[in-house]
Amino acid sequence: MMKHPTMTASFAASLLDFAAQKGADRSALLTAAGLTEADLAGKDARVPMRAYHALIRAAIEATQDGALILRHASETNLGHLSVVGLILNSSGPFRAAIRQLNRYSRLIADIDMLHAPDRFELRDERGQCWIVDHFPEPNTTPTAIEDTFSRFITEFRRADPERPFALEVEVTYPRPAHAAAYTEIWRAPVRFDAPRNAIHIAPHWLRADTEPEHD
DSSP states (O other), X not given: OOSSOEEXXXXXXXXXXXXXXTTOOHHHHHHHHXXXXXXXXXXXXXXXXXXXXXXXXHHXXXXXXXXXXXXXXXXXXXXXXXXXXXXXXXXXXXHHHHHHHHHHGGGTBOOOOTTOSSSEEEEEETTEEEEEEOOSSGGGOHHHHHHHHHHHHHHHHHHOTTSOXXXXXXXXXXXXXXXXXXXXXXXXXXXXXXXXEEEEEOGGGOOGGGOOEEO
C-alpha cells in the first residue's frame, strides 16, 4: 500500500470553490484540510489524499449537504479539472475510453489497486454491459464512488443528452440519508449493500468493435 498517496490539486480547488458558493467558509475549510491557497495553485500541483478527504468531510459538514459530492461531480466538467477528461473526450469508442481511463487515472489520484489489475472493468453479463469499479475498500470512502459514478454518468450525458447512459447502479455500502439524491442525479435505480460497485450501461453506447469482455 502506498504510504502517502496524492491527487491532483485541481479537484480540491474545485470542491473548495463549490462549497464556498454553497455558503461554507473558505478559510475554515482550508484549515480543516490542512491546506493553503498556495497548495492548490498551479496546474501540476498535488495534495495528500488524506487532505482531500478531510476537505470533503469539512465541506459536507459546513454545507449540511450529504449529497455535496454527488452534486459537485455532476455539475463540474472533468475536462476542466484534469487532462484525463480531455483524453476521454478524444479517445473514440467506448471500450477505448475505458482503456484510456485505466491507463491515465493515476494522473488524478494515486490508488493502489491491491488485487485488481485495473480500476475499471467492462463486462458482459447475460447480455448486459456493466462497468465494474474495483476501487479498494469502497465502504470506508463512499464519496469516492459517489464522485466517480457521478462523473461517469454526467460526462456521457453531456456527450449525448438524448440517450440514457446508466440503466441501474450497484454500490456496496449501506443506503445513506441522502439516497434520494442518487436517483435524482444519476436518473437510474440504485441498489445499496450490493456485492460490487458497478453501472449497467445502456446498450446503444457500445459499438461492434468495442464489445465488453465476457466471463
